[in-house]
Amino acid sequence: MTDILRTRFSRPVRALLAGLLFVGIVPLSAAASAPTPFTATYQVQRDGQTIGEATITLSASGSDTYAYRNQTRGTSGLAALLGASSDETTRFRWHDDAPETLTYDYSMDAAIKQKHRHLEVDWAAGQVTVDEGKGPIRYASAPGMVDRNTLPLALGLALREGRKSVVLPVGVKQRVEQQQYAVQATEPVSVPAGEFKAQRVSRTDTDKPFDAWYVTSKFPLPVKLAQSDGGDLTLLLVKFHSP
Template sequence: MRTLKFPYRFLAGLSLALSTTAVLAAPPAPFTATYEVSQGGQPMGQATITLKSLGNGEYEYSNQIQGTSGLAAALGANSSDVTRFRWNNNAPETESYTSKVMAFKVKHRSMQVNWNTKQVSVDEGKGPTTYAAQPGMVDRNTLSLAIGLALRSGSQSMTLPVGVRQQVEQQQFKVQGAEAVQVPAGNFQAERVSRTDADSHFDAWYVPKRFAVPVKLAQSEGGDLTLQLVHYSSP
């Protein structure tokens, strides 16, 4: 029997460090996006991504996943990732991030960022780990959103400070070219973005003039996952 690897987050997340040729980014517009999720080529569930404005430059970015097929459905597997970030210096900066994954057992992760002291605290249930925050830092949950905002502003390559368990990683991404992509939401001419500083596989296809998040994402981290856009709406 195939072992289910249900990740902490599906759309991983991220903060902007725009290339020198990029123009200033406008604040993101609220939206709701739904995705089909598969693992190893087999249907597994559905993801719903929402971005809400809280006012005063504050936002909530939520990623809710429900297992609807195969072992994920049998186990009642689901996850919830919620980030609160601020729009600062034309880029998102994480203020808090919480993750809850339910499959064989319940797993929790939380991140708190104190921008006054510039300290990050991460707790996965075994006591907090602290380290220094960096300007423009985001968490894994908002990675795909920040990439989309960078592309919208004209970036073709970007280095993004991402807060993980014990440190800030300077993750590097680059546009590899334009490709035709077919997903449940339709056929698109998209920009394929790959991570270039790690061995783990990450590719995401964006239509930045239409959507803030990718129309398709494929990554090895978290269990050979693929997400395909089904529906996207913005008020």
Template sequence: MNTLPALRSFAAGLALAFAAAAAAATSAPAPFTATYRVLQGGQPIGEAVITLKPVGDGQWEYSNRTQGTGGLAAALGASSSETTRFRWNGGAPETVSYDYRMDAAIKRKQRHLAVDWNARQVTVDDGKGPVGYASAPGLVDRNTVPLAIGLALRDGRQALALPVAVKRNVETQRFKVAGQEPVQVPAGRFQAARVERTDAERAFSAWYAPQKYPVPVKLAQSDGGDLELQLVSYKQP
């Protein structure tokens, strides 16, 4: 019996399977809408809706819109929106532009960030005049950080260094998986990977079920007011 053709066919099948797995691991996520409950000090204060959709020319739009629904946030009519456009480069998101707006009865803030990848230049404008600095490969903005972490976890990464565009420079933020633990949120119970930020004292913890969702099922951040987000629903078109 001549087994060589069979072995060749088997090897070819394995090669195709590995190629398909690699393509899947580095592919952009499918469009989705994720809804979160927002808590402060353990009390519900709002709702956040995160969406991802393609917008053409190889770019995606990733947006986060939060509305105050309880406590002082509701009394002040507080709302915020963050919208990022990114391109898919090397199996990861890379920011093209970022817009932030916060409205409340007593305060308003806004920021526009744009990346010229041909000139390798970032421009940031908070309404007080533009600030420019050099970009870095793989650059993301603060809105896209949780998504970039989730996609890295999906691809098997346990630690990640992200170049993040902030107001006046590129800041390298480092994250690692600190353990696996059960998490209960309105969307259900998950055995989740707990991710911690390791380069700063500001507490950041996020729990992911990366083979199900590219965004966290729970996120807790003390910087900015002891906020917690809990996943309520995740839907794809």
């Protein structure tokens, strides 16, 4: 994705693709319950203009295993013209009352760039393998580790249990990052799905702004997310359905 972001088309494409990473802990408490399947739709905005749409689904794929998929596509401007889209799918297990990544697949396609990433965790060996087509990278896993795709869900599940601060181990390309998040305030927020009083959560271990607004009594995902990394994006919940 680095190459596409360096082209003269980089601003709108980068803004959309950053949203695709949205689409980001100690294990959840013993009282935590497994997540319920759902479908959520978001507007992807930059500078107040809608440039894309993200659809996130969670489905059961076996005993205590789930598939979590984030599909994002450009709907306006150059992002639409270039056919920019991405597909992220994570298989995770519900283990010790917490989500843990089993596999993560990322695919980005646009007229001028394609990129793919496969991440797989061997929990018996305690090893993560990441491959982007240039040879595998391996590093040690960590209990409760998720990936960048399932980060918002894992954070929401932790907040649902009443936590005010969360340290979330996230498997990225070359290591596990111990990402830190904390509740900053409860404040009103308006999104296409409605008006809510939400907990605003910020990442506290980096100087790159990241804020997510959660209504954990209703949704395991944020109703709004704003981040500067990759294009000053805002994602707004449009609708949420859980059968």
